[in-house]
Amino acid sequence: MVKEILLGDNPFLGVSHLAQEKARAERSETPDLEAKAKVLIAGLEGGVTGYTFSTHQVNLELLEYTSKHYPEALAKLNYYILIPYAQGYVRRANVYGTVGLAKSVLRDIMLKHPVDFTTSILTININRLASLFIGMEARPYLKILPRERVKAILLHEVLTELIVAYDLAELLRELKRYVERKLKAGFGLETRNIGQLKKYLEERGIHVEYVMTPLNPLGYQMAPSKEEAEEAIRELGKRRVKIIAINILASGAITLEEACKYLESFEDKIYAVAYGTSKPQRARENAMLINRCLLRATGYI
């Protein structure tokens, strides 16, 4: 049953999976924090229940701004944090090289968590270091947001896919433990390879609370194939994994009506749907439409 409608941050960061041209146009539509906050507030008015975002500086500034100027809005939303903002690290690697990037990340962890860092180094516990990295990325946001509203911390798709590719089950378990116990939030994984992820979680006997993955009638960003991805989503949904459907509009290639019609067949398997927009009016209208076609259909509202 769909319980949450989430706004996503892609348009605020200049991210579009349709075309970079579109992303640049959208970013210019929300040039300042007030414009971005207005999108959040309009979404809230339309029925949005949460905000899902990656740990990009723009989001830190937006949430600080919203906390100061619209505290009631900040208090009403639930939060799903994606860690890290991968493109930021790719760019740092371009300038400093991979080794330079690794050293700089280790230095940052050492400065933020000197004791834990030293223990991890002495015991050569790389998985623990990775947990500290997640904590370091999340903490600035956790300081601003109402803690009970931070529903989940999810690993960015690049980390998820590499965990599966390299069979890093121990690392996954450590990160899950850290997020749930230390950061007191639900743990989740974002993926564009849902079929492979589902199989991996089964084989390793790992249960995660949330999985965020593309779901649209075109099968865009659904792997290993549209049909296998759909089957994996249904199976995970049956096992009480909370599925957060993203890219429901296939990056804008289909209408919201088409998306809703398609999602209806998953309504009892999906926990939340997310969409992004840079326009307040669309944030409000889309939330209302999703409310009508998904939430009412399930009898939730």
Place this chain on the structure above:
Amino acid sequence: MLRAVDYDDKRIIDTRSSISVLCPELINWKERLLLSELKIAVIGFGKMGLLHSGILNLLIPNVVKAIVDKSFLLTFGASKTIKSIKFYRDLEEMLGKVKPDAVYVTTPTSSHYTIVKSLLEHGVKYVFVEKPPTLNYKQLQSLISTKRNGQIVMVGFQKKYALTFRHAKLLLENGIIGEVEGVSAYIRSGDILEPTSRFDALGRGVLLDLGVHLIDLITWLFKVKSVVKAEGKSLYTRVDDVFVAELEAEGGFKIFVEASWSNPDYRVPETYIEARGSQGVLQVTEDYVKVSTSIGYELLGNKRELVLYKPHYYQGIPPVNLADPEYTIEDIHFLESVHEGQEPLTSIEKSLETMKLVDELYEAAGRGVGGRGQGNTPRRQPVSRC
């Protein structure tokens, strides 16, 4: 056949029937590849090494057996976490112990020549090397002469595996826009927006590192006759951060190209090619193909407009999504070349034209070695390519 889509109506097209034309790599790839028991090694555990080894392992679990990197920090840290792969700091040791069937070279460009040459001399049969394959044309020629019968070297010119560019080539070859009369093209990113000395030793900058993709596409889509003029400019490095050039094509039209890695408006790299013809215009990027013509063609669904975006091409494909879809298609193409023993689309032999033109552009710009803030090279006489 790809059919036209009226984007305003948001009609969905069925591209599946077109996949055999645009992406033959994906037809029955599982049946052909999952049976082979390949051992793959990756040299260089930077972002491209991570990317390729990740895609390969997601395609065929545990196909990557070994990774070589000279960094103690990376190999030590990774070996403590990744148990399914053996890590080495010495190439010879890895080759001796693992005896890989295929090797990916994803190290910095300056080391490509030495490593690929060494692999070929050691008898490694299948090599994938990231772009650019070498620093220059001469090194590439040397690698080709080192190759023995049956050895294959493929270059990571992954734009040729993007379905939008493949579709653009198909449309141009079918004369959709008539006779080409002019081309404007760029590749831009915001990767280098602060000073760095990483490229000093290389002596070449954005044209070799990023612009080589654009040059590769240009030589694939059009026939370049000569370099008319070229100039590079340094902004943050001691090499070219921005490179612009004018080329003359066989057929007499001009091709304007620009490569920049210091454009803050570009969050991720973007390649744009616009071809203007006697009967219309074609625009293509990694994200879309847009065509406007004065005559309706069957290839355009008997319409005069065609607009297709990435979601129209990649419907339930490729089988692995890690970074852009073309990387997975590229890796499948390499594995199939290995399996079939066939020359890949981006073999080093087929990359000669690209590297030759890169050399000519640098020669025309007089920018073998750069100087910070002094990049505007005087215009030169055309360099003949025939």
